[in-house]
Amino acid sequence: MSDTPARLLALLSLLQTPREWPGSELAERLEVTTRTIRRDIGRLRDLGYPVEATMGAVGGYRLVAGTAMPPLLLDDEEAVAIAVGLRTAARHPVAGIEEASVRALAKLEQVLPSRLRRRVGTLNTATVPLVPAGGPSVDPQDLAVLAAAVANRERLRFAYQTADGAGSRRLVEPHRLVVAERRWYLVAYDDDRDDWRIFRVDRIRQPHPTGMRNAPRELPGGDAAAYVTSTLYSLAPTxxxxxxxxxxxxxxxxxxxxxxxxxxxxxxxxxxxxxxxxxxxxxxxxxxxxxxxxxxxxxxxxxxxxxxxxxxxxxxxSPAARAPRAGDAADDTVDANN
Amino acid sequence: MSDTPARLLALLSLLQTPREWPGSELAERLEVTTRTIRRDIGRLRDLGYPVEATMGAVGGYRLVAGTAMPPLLLDDEEAVAIAVGLRTAARHPVAGIEEASVRALAKLEQVLPSRLRRRVGTLNTATVPLVPAGGPSVDPQDLAVLAAAVANRERLRFAYQTADGAGSRRLVEPHRLVVAERRWYLVAYDDDRDDWRIFRVDRIRQPHPTGMRNAPRELPGGDAAAYVTSTLYSLAPTxxxxxxxxxxxxxxxxxxxxxxxxxxxxxxxxxxxxxxxxxxxxxxxxxxxxxxxxxxxxxxxxxxxxxxxxxxxxxxxSPAARAPRAGDAADDTVDANN
DNA sequence: GACGTCCAGGACAGATCCTGACCTATATGA
DNA sequence: TCATATAGGTCAGGATCTGTCCTGGACGTC
Known part of the structure; x- marks a missing residue:
């Protein structure tokens, strides 16, 4: 009885299972009349979620692709699967949607129940990297924290390790996350140094938001991605x-x-x-x-x-021949700024 | 005015952005009073979604991790990012959550607007495979179709190409999708041959559901994964x-x-x-x-x-030395069944 | 061709719920 | 101390929702 919005969400959840649902079954599950089900279906359609119905003896309702994304209602395992997928996507960014990937990751990590987060973490560490790292790899969870700080325009504190091994503590106003040359960079305004800086995300340790909001600040030149690549080309011995x-x-x-x-x-x-x-x-x-x-x-x-x-x-x-081992790892010495 | 459930969804969507929202801003966006916002927040809390509020002068609301997954409200780009992530996850299955991955993919593909599906498709083909294929690779979209048919207990028709190149048309009752040895297999009951069969998904062409539902059928032995691996070991010249x-x-x-x-x-x-x-x-x-x-x-x-x-x-x-090219591709001759 | 089953949707009465407009209490930072 | 934020009670009027009728159309089956 009652609580319409909750029932609508439950209905959406049921309809997202890729199968057909007869109205009577939906009514039984949600403990309302079939008339109410029909009305709820109409409501969902009004909201823009296209529910398709096949008439006839073996008919039923099913949610089909429309013009807008309906809210995704996931069970635990599916949420974990998506989180794992997004984390690997953050490690191996796909051109053009890197930023959307971390946005989605930040959104998901924000609401992911802790027990699921643990499962994601263990799965993540158990998963072997598929490609040569080429330096330290980013922690997807840190990336999510940075993305959240960017979206929230919240000042951020973290420890930064420069190329020569020295560490420093930073307080910055995060501006954008950018991928260049297969690496994540944070474009931010450094409050202590009073200037814009580029930080390699894989060198950022223990980022945490301070709770202090900052006014939006305009990056000179405007385009963060261009700023990063130009800085890299001028600095890096590629x-x-x-x-x-x-x-x-x-x-x-x-x-x-x-x-x-x-x-x-x-x-x-x-x-x-x-x-x-x-x-x-x-x-x-x-x-x-x-x-x-x-x-x-x-x-x-x-x-x-x-x-x-x-x-x-x-x-x-050629296992017959035995030779002393030769080290053959090439080192990576590029850095964005000091 | 009016349409409470739609407003609740909109509120959830806003709160999923990883930032803090003052009640007044929410009220302005949703065109209601702050009192109504407070009530809606209460409703969301009643539904089990933990909305955290920080009091004081710079306070605000934000959605935090609870015990259940709230419905994910994604914008277009985030949906595309998740779809791309899940597709690569389907190609490089992670141990333990392969099935949840395809379930989530099927769920997403079912409701993904067609314009987004196109973007996912082009991104997907543009993305280069990161690891050696070791045979033909599966089409994630086909995988989603199979997963939907499994969930829907719907008979499935497809063309199957056996190892020796011969093709055949099949009508099966899909039972489970299983990953073994880095490959996807469909465990299904073959209606024409009146017996259980294992199909390599990368050899399945043009699967489409028939609309005919089938009664759930019990696999002898019960465990589909064990069935696949035992069949593989008995058959395959590994x-x-x-x-x-x-x-x-x-x-x-x-x-x-x-x-x-x-x-x-x-x-x-x-x-x-x-x-x-x-x-x-x-x-x-x-x-x-x-x-x-x-x-x-x-x-x-x-x-x-x-x-x-x-x-x-x-x-x-050693670019100095020039030699005639030598073919060095090893062929893959394993098959699950004929 | 008749029948059962399913979706589609109008009308209506009664109960329920929701909103906005008050109000006070409390927590926090400047 | 003050301004601003959340928290929540109360109340009245109006909107909304539900269940119970109803008719109609589509589809597969007997």
């Missing part, structure tokens, strides 16, 4: 890579994706790749994954890295 | 791999994850890996990604694959 791929240019471009540099055809079966990167491991990984013959011309560091990798793999395939 | 890793056993186990076989220590710095796999590329990929010295002892196919890979990488690092 490598310029040139390679020849024995693969049609179109196919190589498709398999490399958009963020891997320029591909121009040499002839029908080969092409030239030019790109810049600050993580040799990542570039080498992508080239090997292409599963085609290729030759690297520059930079010498990448040549060295690939030579070491090839030698290691060759050693692995 | 490789048995043995390798020595120059890495502490604990670290290797952590970095390999749970599904990669048994790791036992040899001494403090080395360990032995035993596993079985039907995709050489995947195992080789994981071993190389460990970023440590290792030697493979078995199977010979893996040795050959690694030798070819090492040679290719070495060639790439």
């Amino acid at each position: 490598y310029s890579a040139v390679a020849t791929l024995h693969m049609p240019a179109a196919e190589a471009a498709a398999r490399l994706g958009d963020a891997s540099g320029d591909v121009e055809p040499i002839d029908e079966r080969t092409c030239r790749l030019r790109g810049h990167t600050d993580t040799l491991e990542w570039l080498a990984f992508r080239l090997v994954m292409l599963d085609c013959e290729f030759e690297v011309h520059e930079p010498p560091e990448l040549l060295g890295y690939l030579a070491a990798l090839g030698a290691r793999v060759t050693r692995a395939a | 490789y048995s791999a043995v390798a020595t890793l120059h890495m502490p056993a604990a670290e290797a186990a952590a970095r390999l994850g749970d599904a990669s076989g048994d790791v036992e220590p040899i001494d403090e710095r080395t360990c032995r890996l035993r596993g079985h796999t039907d995709t050489l590329e995947w195992l080789a990929f994981r071993l190389v990604m460990l970023d440590c010295e290792f030697e493979v002892h078995e199977p010979p196919e893996l040795l050959g694959y690694l030798a070819a890979l090492g040679a290719r990488v070495t060639r790439a690092a």
Whole structure:
């Protein structure tokens, strides 16, 4: 009896199960008359959620795709699955929707019951990274905290570790989260230094909101993403890579994706790749994954890295020969600001 | 005025933004009095959604984590981000929540507006696969269709391509979706053959529900996952791999994850890996990604694959030498049933 | 072709609920 | 101390909701 909004939500929840519901069954579950069910269905339709009905003896109601997203009513496991998916998406950002990903993650983490958060955490640490890290990886939970602070225009305090290992404590007004070169950066106004700064998120430790709101501040130039990339290019000792791929240019471009540099055809079966990167491991990984013959011309560091990798793999395939182990990890020395 | 449930949903949507909302601002947005806002907040609390309020001059309301998941109200971009995340999760299943992932995906795809679905599709094809496929990859949208049919107990018609290339049309009663050995399988009762069958999802083409419901049918033995793995072991010519890793056993186990076989220590710095796999590329990929010295002892196919890979990488690092291209793709010949 | 089953929706009466307009109490930061 | 925020009681008038009728249309089955 009564409590209409709760019943509407329950009805939405039932209808989101991908199956057909006869009105009588819905009425039974929600303990109301079928007439009320029909009225509720009408209400949902008025709200813009298209409920489709098939008439006839085996008919029923089902929620279909409309023009607006209905509220998603998830059970525990589904919520965990989405959280895990968003966390890995935060670690391997997809071009164009990185920011929406962290927004969704922040939204979800805000309301995720603690028992589910624990499950997400254990699943997350149990999941193995699929690609070379290329430096420390970001903590998705920290990322959610930063996204919340950005949305809330709330001052943020955190410990920041610079490239040379020194640590410092910061109080900033967060402005935007940006992905550049496969890394997360926080664009923020540093209150102590009275200037704009860019922080690598994987070097931020223990961020917590202070509760102090700050007035929106305009970034000079406006575009945060452009600000980050321009700062990176002016500061970072990125490598310029040139390679020849024995693969049609179109196919190589498709398999490399958009963020891997320029591909121009040499002839029908080969092409030239030019790109810049600050993580040799990542570039080498992508080239090997292409599963085609290729030759690297520059930079010498990448040549060295690939030579070491090839030698290691060759050693692995010839167990008869035993050799002293050679360290072959290339280090990453790029930093955004001090 | 009026339409309380819609206002409650709108209020929930606002509160899910990770920020604090003063009651007056909420009242303004929703065009009601602050008194009504306070009442609505109370209603939400009665429904079990914990709205926290900070009193005082800079107070406000915010939705915090409770014991149950509130309905997620997403904007377009967030919905797309979640869909993309779930699709990649379907391609790289995480142990333990694979089924919840596809359930959530099916739920989302069911109500995703078509314009957003298009965006998800283009983003999805633009996204490059991060790991070696090891055979054809599943279409997440097909997976969602299968999951919906499983939940709806609806008969399903599809074209199935067997290992030897022959195609057949099937009419089945879907029972469960299961991940085994990094692949999706559909456990279903084949109506034409009057027996239970296991189908590799990546070989299923154009699945579509028929609208015919079927009575729930009990799988002999009960456990669908066990049924799949036992069938696979009895049928599939998997490789048995043995390798020595120059890495502490604990670290290797952590970095390999749970599904990669048994790791036992040899001494403090080395360990032995035993596993079985039907995709050489995947195992080789994981071993190389460990970023440590290792030697493979078995199977010979893996040795050959690694030798070819090492040679290719070495060639790439020595652009002076030019050699005729050697094909080095290992084929995957495992099948679940005919 | 008749029948049962399902969705669609109008009319109506009675109970319920909701909103806005008061009011006071309390907590917090400037 | 003051301003501002949440918290919540009360009350009256009006809107809304529910259940119980009803008719009609669509669809599959017997």
